[in-house]
Every structure is written in C-alpha cells, then in structure tokens.
Amino acid sequence: MSKSNGINRREFLRLAGLGTAAAVVAGGVAGCSANSDEGTQPGGGIKFTKQTDALIIGTGGAGLWAAYELIKAGVKPLILEKQPSWGGDTILAxxxxxxxxxxxxxxxxxxxxxxxxxxxxxxxxxxxxxxxxxxxxxxxxxxxxxxxxxxxxxxxxxxxxxxxxxxxxxxxxxxxxxxDHKLLEPLVNFAKSNGAEFIFETMAISLIVNQKNEVVGVRTQDQVTGKYMDIRAKKILLATGDWVSHQEMVARYLPKWEGLPMTTYTSMGDGVRMAQAIGAAVTRMEEPSNLMSHFAPTVVWGYYNTMIHVLPNAKRVNNENALHEVADKVHEAGYEDWWTICDDELVNGVHANTFKTREKAGGVVKANTIEELAEKTYLPLAQLKATIEKYNTDAKAGKDTEFGKTTAFVALKPPYYAVPSRVVRYKTNGGLSMNDKCQVVDKAGTPIANLYAAGSCQGETTPNVHDVCAIGMHAGQQIAAALGKGKTPT
Ligand SMILES: Cc1cc2nc3c(=O)[nH]c(=O)nc-3n(C[C@H](O)[C@H](O)[C@H](O)COP(=O)(O)OP(=O)(O)OC[C@H]3O[C@@H](n4cnc5c(N)ncnc54)[C@H](O)[C@@H]3O)c2cc1C
Known part of the structure; x- marks a missing residue:
C-alpha cells in the first residue's frame, strides 16, 4: 500500500450519513476520483481534498471549548459549521x-x-x-x-x-x-488567532469509515454552492447540538412533543444520525428535557423578582422559583400558552434589559387595575382577581400556601404587566452514547475509532450551557491526548 501525504492510495472506504443507506466505495486521494459504486449517499466517489489532525463539527459552546483545549495542547483544529456564523443554540440561550x-x-x-x-x-x-x-x-x-x-x-x-x-x-x-456572544466571541477570536481554520456554511453530511469501521473522514456539502468536499481527519468531534428540531426524531422518541413548536432550526440531530449510520449507540432518547417559553428569559425572572404564571383560566401554575417547571405544568394542564404577571419591581430590576427586549417583540400588556388587566388579556376577571389576591395575601404573610415559593415572594402592586408565553420544545436530553473519554461507542460499548462527541448531541451529560462547554473542554483534552499532544488529562 503506497502512501501520499499520509493518505492511503488503496483503501476501501464507506460513506454513511444523512442520506439513506450506507454506500461502499473505493476511496481515492486528492485529485483521484473513486472508482466504484457511488452508492446512495449524495456526492459521488470519495475524493479527499483536505486533511487535518482534528476536525470539530459545530461551533456552539461544546465545539469552541474543544477547540480551545486542542489549541492549548498544540493542535490546530479545522472547525466546520453549517451556518453562516458561529454560536449554534448556545448563542440563543x-x-x-x-x-x-x-x-x-x-x-x-x-x-x-x-x-x-x-x-x-x-x-x-x-x-x-x-x-x-x-x-x-x-x-x-x-x-x-x-x-x-x-x-x-x-x-x-x-x-x-x-x-x-x-x-x-x-x-x-x-x-x-x-x-452569550460575550462568552463565545473570545473563544472564536482565540481560535482564529491561534491557527484554527473555520469553514462556515459547510455541512457534514456523512462519516467516512474504512473496512474496520474506523472513522477516517467526513463528507461535507457547501450550503451555498451545493458542492461536496471530503475531509480526511485523524480525529473527529461531533459537537453538532441536539435533535429537538428534527420532526421525525421527535415523533419517534418523544411523541408527546410532536405538535409543539420549536425555537431553533440548527438542532437537526445531524451528529446523532451520522454516527448511528455507522453503528453508534444512543442513550436517554426517550427522556424528555423540560419545555420552555418561546422567550426563554421569562422563566428565569421568577428567581429574581416577584411574579406569577397563570393559565388561560387565570389560575396560578406553579412555584415561580422553579424555572424549569412552568412550561411543563402548562402543557400537562392541556394548554399551549400562559401569562406571566409582574410589576415594576421586575420591569426596572436586574432583568430590565430582557423585559425591554420582550416588550419590543410585542404582546406585553400594561394595566393599572386587575379589571383592566383582565380586559386586555381576556383572562376571566373573577379568577384573576382571586389568584392575585391569594398570592398577595400569602406573600404578605410570608407563606406560599399553594406552591411553597420562598424566593422573590412579594405582593404584586399596580401597574401590572402581563407577558404572554407559548410552550415550546427547545432542547433534548438524549443523544450518542460515549465513554469517559468522550469516545462514541457502539451497542456493545466498544469505542468507534477516532469518533468523539461533546455537547448536546450526546446523551451522557446534560445539555445545559455550562455542561456542554465543560464536556467540550474534556473532549478537546482527550483528542489532544489521543494525538499525542498536551498533558494526559485527569
Ligand atoms: C432558545 C434557547 C434557550 C436556551 N436557554 C438555555 C439556558 O438558559 N440555559 C441552559 O443551560 N441551556 C439553554 N438552552 C440549551 C443550550 O443552549 C444548548 O443545549 C447548548 O447550548 C447546546 O450546545 P452545543 O454546543 O452542544 O450545540 P449548539 O450550540 O447547538 O452548537 C451546535 C452547532 O453545530 C452546528 N451543526 C449541526 N449540525 C452540523 C453539521 N452537520 N455540519 C456542520 N455544522 C453542524 C450547528 O449549526 C450549531 O452551530 C437553550 C436553548 C435554546 C434553543
């Protein structure tokens, strides 16, 4: 077997990915086209025109922290992103x-x-x-x-x-x-100024594996020109985000969410589906994460300022301190939307900036009396009055007899503001299975050579912003170590 720039000349490779079935083709090198069946994966025979030690797919918190660690260890990664810019769902959080x-x-x-x-x-x-x-x-x-x-x-x-x-x-x-751009931008700048290469508007569509099912590269498609490019990589990190916006996956794994709207369009489960096509196992797919307001900060306000969430029947929903609860409770009660009622303490408080953003988007109601509030929101007056009066009585007594709220528990005062929210799905818990080195594993628990995962495309850790960053950092360390760079991670 002859070699050119580290690339094997006669090597039987297979494409498996977002197309239908896996296709077997004979792989070539830069400038040489493949010589057999082009199979059912789009793009024809494999032709590597680029190569790298470490390929990171995805520029959310997970991918960018992996890049940081790789660079610190002396590896200059190639970073692929299907969107025109970096950030993924992380920038929306x-x-x-x-x-x-x-x-x-x-x-x-x-x-x-x-x-x-x-x-x-x-x-x-x-x-x-x-x-x-x-x-x-x-x-x-x-x-x-x-x-x-x-x-x-x-x-x-x-x-x-x-x-x-x-x-x-x-x-x-x-x-x-x-x-969140304030968190991600320094990482992007750090990567750019330390030799990492970013390729935007280019989507990974298939993994390329050899006869031993070892991952050796990835097929990509330029989202503007439609052209295909095959990249050879020693190690590949899937940091492609979750699958909450992939309708078929949601219908299969979380059918109760099928009819709910989503807030993001990048989370299509690409990494999960590409890895599944070469035999990767998945975990926790049927375990739902929490649901959310279409304007996510609404649910965080309850930690800091007094407010109540009410159903369309004007009944209070939950303990407003429990930020990850309200949308699920609304959904469980058979509704798709709710109102958050607050006062000037929130409007002028620590989260005034996001309140103003929400106000600009439209639909926020201001009222000087409960009667006016009911008229403007179409909430039933008698129940709304009863709900606010009960909340205020409890707040003054310092004991929430309905839901046990303890923080930011102060009687609401006019003028009142009502903020409408829609229940949305926004993240998933399940994803690829991996071991403690972030190596993607098959159903027998055996690592698939050269394939790593981090962030919300894997199901071993939670998809919270800080957790995806933290696990991306770990994946970067592990890949560097596998490439013989950096210090051995603990
Ligand atoms: C509206 C909203 C609010 C949220 N709020 C919070 C919050 O307050 N707190 C919290 O903890 N979590 C929150 N989350 C969840 C959290 O933001 C995400 O789970 C987390 O940021 C995911 O990070 P990630 O790096 O794994 O993926 P992402 O940040 O989604 O990055 C994945 C990247 O991969 C790219 N990509 C995907 N497939 C391909 C492909 N085939 N080829 C090339 N590129 C690809 C995507 O375009 C994207 O840029 C929120 C999510 C949303 C949508």
Missing part, C-alpha cells in the same frame, strides 16, 4: 450558568463550595441517574474552569451576584441574559 466555587464569585466576596464539594454533595444521586458518573464529575470540575478562564483570560464581566440571594452562584455575562 439565556446564559444563566449555576456554577459554584468560581473566581468570579470570590472576586465579589462570595465563598462557595468547591467543585469537589459540589460533586460529593450530589454524587450518589447523579451516579444513579447517569451511565458514566465520571463524565458528570468532570462537567462540574470543568464548568468552574471554563468560568475562570472566561473571567481571567478573556476578561468576561458578570452581572453582580447577590451574596444574600439564592442566585449567588448564577453566572450571567453582563449586562444580563441573552448575551
């Missing part, structure tokens, strides 16, 4: 990262538990819930490291922590929610 024991907290005089203490406190419960507890431990440790690097190396500013409040460990990039 509220950006609230509940993480304990960071330097940012310490700088504001908050002494919190260390990552090790956090892990010890939750270890037993998490070890029962997750298949690879070590990955969960690592997300806790690495999330702190991500925040510390953002703070110290990239000078990210955080909104002030209130040391007396429950939210004293909620890291939100200043000036407030929905500023």
């Amino acid at each position: 509220c950006g609230v990262m509940p993480i304990r024991g960071t330097k940012a907290q310490a700088q504001q005089g908050i002494q919190d538990q260390s990552p090790e203490q956090s892990w010890q406190a939750s270890k037993d419960a998490l070890s029962k819930r997750y298949r690879v507890p070590e990955l969960i431990r690592l997300t806790i440790v690495n999330a702190v490291r991500c925040v510390d690097i953002w703070t110290e190396e990239f000078k990210v500013q955080w909104t002030a922590f209130d040391k007396n409040a429950y939210t004293k460990f909620f890291h939100i990039p200043a000036p407030g929610m929905q500023n």
